[in-house]
Amino acid sequence: MLLGCATALLAFLYFALAGAALGPFLLWPYTRSSALGIFVAGVRGLTAVERNRRSAFFGDRFPEHYKASDQKLLRYLAVRSYAGLLCAVVLGLLGFGAVLAGLVALRTVQGGFTWDDWLAQLLLGGVLLFLDLQGLRSLAELEARSARECFGPSERELLRRRIDELATSRAAVVHAVDAERRRIERDLHDGMQQRLVALAMLLGRARRGRDPGQAEALLRQAHQESQEIATELREVAWRIYPSxxxxxxxxxxxxxxxxxxxxxxxxxxxxxxxxxxxxxxxxxxxxxxxxxxxxxxxxxxxxxxxxxxxxxxxxxxxxxxxxxxxxxxxxxxxxxxxxxxxxxxxxxxxxxxxxxxxxxxxxxxxxxxxxxxxxxxxxxxxx
Known part of the structure; x- marks a missing residue:
């Protein structure tokens, strides 16, 4: 956080000095794009420093392929400079409070404070310490949220992506189910149905035949065909869902x-x-x-x-x-x-x-x- 205060001060100075130097060129339409490119290049360098600081000290892992827009970088650096300066104030108050606590402890040892004065100072110091720590925590959460929104997909973007993925997945599942139904229909129509028709023809020929030997051969062929049909039916059932x-x-x-x-x-x-x-x-x-x-x-x-x-x-x-x-x-x-x-x-x-x-x-x-x-x-x- 102390290092963040230093980089925030650097960002604030960059906004002030670069803004003052490039301000006229940003206002003139003929030089606006070039001046803006120069200004954004510096912003990108400062945000890269902030990204490395987040990764080194806070363990943040941002997606490498994600490239933030110039508007996001400008907004992030502006928030960082503001939050960093506030953090410097809070840390300064915390340090000042530590000095005062040391003085109170020293005067207590020397006997300069009564118990009532000591309890009053302790209560006041505890309240100020609580406010300082809450301020640090809030600023740290603000910084982490700003970093996530700049260097990685925001919660809204992740939610939108998730909705798109679910919509695509649902459409793909419906398509796959339809394709599976068509495949099953082909298996039954082109395979099972034709073989059943052939089986019926064999049985019909055997029933109408006058030669017992030929009828016996046709029945054996029909029996073999029925066994193959049963095997193919089991295969189709296994492909649909195995019991x-x-x-x-x-x-x-x-x-x-x-x-x-x-x-x-x-x-x-x-x-x-x-x-x-x-x-x-x-x-x-x-x-x-x-x-x-x-x-x-x-x-x-x-x-x-x-x-x-x-x-x-x-x-x-x-x-x-x-x-x-x-x-x-x-x-x-x-x-x-x-x-x-x-x-x-x-x-x-x-x-x-x-x-x-x-x-x-x-x-x-x-x-x-x-x-x-x-x-x-x-x-x-x-x-």
């Missing part, structure tokens, strides 16, 4: 993904305790969609899946960064040794991103040409 996720948990549901995959899948599951149901569902679909894509499109020979629960401030290999806030996140990583080149804008991966974003999570896709492809999702568990 094992509710009855057996995430670990067993991921084991079912490994069993149904046509290539080897190695799964590491490091989670203790119970996860929120939305987090388990999102994690399952991240793994299921990623493994299915690897088996169908990447030409991979093996897939590795790792699911772990860790603190939100921890990072992991290949992690894009944990979401903000405290608590724990469920980190899901799926890597295959295929040819790479996965399209993050594809319907499957974009749907996963929307599903993860709906939980305030992050999805990172790293798929360079030639592979490998690594899909990492981080899901906050505080929902």
């Amino acid at each position: 094992a996720l509710d009855s057996l948990g995430l670990a067993e549901a991921l084991g079912g993904v490994s069993e149904r995959c046509g290539i080897p899948v190695r799964t590491e599951f490091d989670v203790d305790g119970t996860l929120p149901q939305p987090v388990e569902t999102a994690a399952y679909f991240v793994v299921s969609e990623s493994v299915t894509n690897a088996a169908k499109h990447s030409g991979a020979s093996a897939v590795s899946v790792r699911v772990e629960l860790r603190d939100a401030d921890e990072g992991g290999p290949g992690s894009p960064g944990s979401p903000g806030g405290i608590g724990q996140v469920l980190a899901v990583s799926v890597q295959d040794d295929g040819k790479g080149g996965a399209d993050p804008a594809g319907s499957g991966l974009s749907g996963l991103r929307s599903r993860v974003a709906a939980l305030d999570g992050t999805l990172h896709i790293d798929s360079p040409p030639g592979g490998p492809t690594t899909i990492t999702a981080e899901l906050p568990c505080a929902c």
Whole structure:
């Protein structure tokens, strides 16, 4: 705070001297822009000093990418110069009070004060000390709030961004749900419906046939077709929502993904305790969609899946960064040794991103040409 008083005095002197020197040029339209640029350059230097002071002594961490406007910088430096000068006055009064307290203590030792005088001085000094400390605290809070508004997004800006993120996430979720419904309709219409029609035709031919041998062959073919239809129906049901996720948990549901995959899948599951149901569902679909894509499109020979629960401030290999806030996140990583080149804008991966974003999570896709492809999702568990 003492150093802030010195920098505030420097800012006040800069406003006074630079304003007086550049005032005529600021008033003349032909030189106004150049003079304003010179004046703002000095303001930027002084605000950089203030920013470094906040970071060094108060531990503030401001976003590096955020660039404040010239109006914000001018307003901040004006508030800082005013608050800093007031702080100097408060600190001066505090020091003066300390000197008076020392004199009172000295006269008390020498016997110059009676008990009534001593109690009166103690009461008055206590009130003044309380006012001084309250003034320091208020000025410190004013300085911190001004710094946040200048060097980082204000509370109103953060709230506006959050509203925009929620609106975008809601629209993406609605789009993903519609896309999922269309995919299910295609699976049922193009797959199940046609196979059921073929099954009905086989049974009809067997019923109308006169040759018992041919009828027997048609019935065997119809029986085989019914088994394949049942298998495909189970696959569709698993893609919609796996019942094992509710009855057996995430670990067993991921084991079912490994069993149904046509290539080897190695799964590491490091989670203790119970996860929120939305987090388990999102994690399952991240793994299921990623493994299915690897088996169908990447030409991979093996897939590795790792699911772990860790603190939100921890990072992991290949992690894009944990979401903000405290608590724990469920980190899901799926890597295959295929040819790479996965399209993050594809319907499957974009749907996963929307599903993860709906939980305030992050999805990172790293798929360079030639592979490998690594899909990492981080899901906050505080929902």
